[in-house]
Amino acid sequence: MPRSLASAFAHNFLGHSPRWYKLCLLLFLLVNPLLLWIAGPVAAGWLLVGEFIFTLAMALKCYPLLPGGLLMVEALLLKMTSPQALYDELLHNFPVILLLMFMVAGIYFMKDLLLFLFSRLLLGVRSKSMLALMFCFLSAFLSAFLDALTVTAVIISAGVGFYSVYHRVASGNNPREPIAFNDDQSLHTNHHADLDQFRSFLRSLLMHGAVGTALGGVCTLVGEPQNLLIGHEMGWNFSQFFLHVAPVSLPVLVAGLVSCVLLEKLGWFGYGALLPVSVRKVLADYAAQDNAERTNDQRAALIVQGLSALILIGGLAFHIAEVGLIGLLVIVLITAFTGITEDSRIGEAFKDAMPFTALLVTFFAVVAVIHDQQLFTPLIHWVLSLPPEQQPGMLFIANGLLSAISDNVFVATIYITEVKQAFISGHMSREHFEALAIAINTGTNLPSVATPNGQAAFLFLLTSAIAPLIRLSYGRMVWMALPYTVVMGLLGWYAVSYWL
Numbered sequence: 001m002p003r004s005l006a007s008a009f010a011h012n013f014l015g016h017s018p019r020w021y022k023l024c025l026l027l028f029l030l031v032n033p034l035l036l037w038i039a040g041p042v043a044a045g046w047l048l049v050g051e052f053i054f055t056l057a058m059a060l061k062c063y064p065l066l067p068g069g070l071l072m073v074e075a076l077l078l079k080m081t082s083p084q085a086l087y088d089e090l091l092h093n094f095p096v097i098l099l100l101m102f103m104v105a106g107i108y109f110m111k112d113l114l115l116f117l118f119s120r121l122l123l124g125v126r127s128k129s130m131l132a133l134m135f136c137f138l139s140a141f142l143s144a145f146l147d148a149l150t151v152t153a154v155i156i157s158a159g160v161g162f163y164s165v166y167h168r169v170a171s172g173n174n175p176r177e178p179i180a181f182n183d184d185q186s187l188h189t190n191h192h193a194d195l196d197q198f199r200s201f202l203r204s205l206l207m208h209g210a211v212g213t214a215l216g217g218v219c220t221l222v223g224e225p226q227n228l229l230i231g232h233e234m235g236w237n238f239s240q241f242f243l244h245v246a247p248v249s250l251p252v253l254v255a256g257l258v259s260c261v262l263l264e265k266l267g268w269f270g271y272g273a274l275l276p277v278s279v280r281k282v283l284a285d286y287a288a289q290d291n292a293e294r295t296n297d298q299r300a301a302l303i304v305q306g307l308s309a310l311i312l313i314g315g316l317a318f319h320i321a322e323v324g325l326i327g328l329l330v331i332v333l334i335t336a337f338t339g340i341t342e343d344s345r346i347g348e349a350f351k352d353a354m355p356f357t358a359l360l361v362t363f364f365a366v367v368a369v370i371h372d373q374q375l376f377t378p379l380i381h382w383v384l385s386l387p388p389e390q391q392p393g394m395l396f397i398a399n400g401l402l403s404a405i406s407d408n409v410f411v412a413t414i415y416i417t418e419v420k421q422a423f424i425s426g427h428m429s430r431e432h433f434e435a436l437a438i439a440i441n442t443g444t445n446l447p448s449v450a451t452p453n454g455q456a457a458f459l460f461l462l463t464s465a466i467a468p469l470i471r472l473s474y475g476r477m478v479w480m481a482l483p484y485t486v487v488m489g490l491l492g493w494y495a496v497s498y499w500l
Helices: 005-012 019-039 041-057 065-077 083-092 094-108 111-124 128-143 148-170 189-217 225-234 238-266 277-293 296-317 323-337 343-348 353-372 377-384 388-405 408-424 430-445 456-462 474-498
Strands: none
Touching: 019 041, 019 065, 041 065, 041 353, 041 474, 065 353, 083 094, 083 353, 094 111, 094 148, 094 323, 094 353, 111 128, 111 148, 111 277, 111 296, 128 148, 128 189, 128 238, 148 189, 148 277, 148 456, 189 238, 189 277, 189 456, 189 474, 225 238, 225 408, 225 430, 238 430, 238 474, 296 323, 353 456, 377 388, 377 408, 388 408, 388 430, 388 474, 408 430, 430 474, 456 474
């Protein structure tokens, strides 16, 4: 029977999301104005932050842009923040938005090269613990000089490439044809167990890679946006920043790499899955056939992609322009010299990046609410009221906790501004000011791996095309990040408290 108009509205609201999820969101939208009226904007602001985290946790039920966007529209209507404050937040973070728009699309046009290189790595290294260590170390090394989102885009592209090849072959399709690979119904029954194991294998590699971006990103001036901000406030150049942070960052890096190997050896927290023999054979056959059938046109395209990758790395390392503009340069070079002239093929490259870009704008609306309602201010003042010897350790913990639920760039901005003001006012020495700056930098980078909220690279991975394919949910990501959070958080806190 045809639906009534009322049931049609109910059905269309958030599409195919579960009924309980739709009711939860409606409850949120009803409770928020009541709490604002009864308890005030601070309580309502914290509830809004919790609700937004809930939408991220349920990302596989409904893409967070929809429910999160509705919550932020309500926050604007309730005047918990303003359109101007949101716009200012977007202007402040425009380089990140530009990066997502163009750099991720640029990486898309390198997928043939990435699949070629990572296939050699995947098929050439038989030891899973060694393979995981290489993924983690390479991600850390690249993130020390490049942007973490760029590195994450690379490993996501490689993961999607591997998954699509095996899924198409296991479904009886041509792996080179652009056939959908997100439906298991056409999968032969005897391939289901191997596919599940392959998913677990890819999950572990991608999580090692994502954690690696945090391990390397904390080390250098250009590793993370907040590093550049803090370095500018402190007047540190590249080498000075590295040396000041090294007593914390380098021991944590070593501990993180050791943790990577131990997790694979012990098989704890969802790690340890091996590459199934059947999957290895499919990927090896694909690579061998690819090599045998590669035409001169394809070889020329690989050379262009390789040269563009070198230009990308050089441009990022020497900061010749904003990261997003370098990504646009890569798009222009690869498309111009590989014969990609159709707007449909170029538009395909933006499919993964644009939804996340829109979601990030919604996330910045949450940050605007936090800023306007001064939700973090009491904690900042409390930390600065402690005895000087306790401040670095507590600042590390406070930054870590807040960064796990908010934007670590925003948290770092608020804290370094307050601390610098106290220094200028003569309330602390230069040496103590430097110790607090290191605590802020490492606190926003290390414990924030606890949740996808804290690290943009984690959030990008969670909301990327590969997350539902390999069954990487918010809860599973938190669980797999937990051992790293404990090791990096505890060692980072100890180093900040006793080695500075």
